[in-house]
Amino acid sequence: MSVEHDKALAAKGRHIALVIAATMLGWLAMSLFIGPALGLAGRYALLFDFAALAGFIYAAVNIFQLWRMRQDSQR
Template sequence: MSGSDQKALQREARMVAVVIAVTMIAWLAAGWLGGTLGLDPSYAFLFDLAAIAAFIWALVVTWRIKRQLARK
């Protein structure tokens, strides 16, 4: 694996880590804020769906990184 390929995979892995961390923090904050402000429960489902979408994206990208590493 060339150095540029390895750096690209490292960038993607860092991006996945940031997305997971930010999603978790935002998800918890949205749940807390929704409860504090007394928002309608349908907003909680909206936040849940957004978090699930981000986690699925992170899973797909992580799987793609793993496959690229396995090939080399």
């Protein structure tokens, strides 16, 4: 493996980690603290849940891509 390929794998891994962390923190903040403090209706909690689900699906797709990149580099 080349150094550039290793850096690309590491960068993609960091990106995935940031997406997961930001999604989780944003979801918790909006669902548990900001939404109730603003008096938002329960249907907005469902909207926040779907937004978090979309973020986690995006992260899962990227994890699969990272896994495939690592598998291809080992061949």
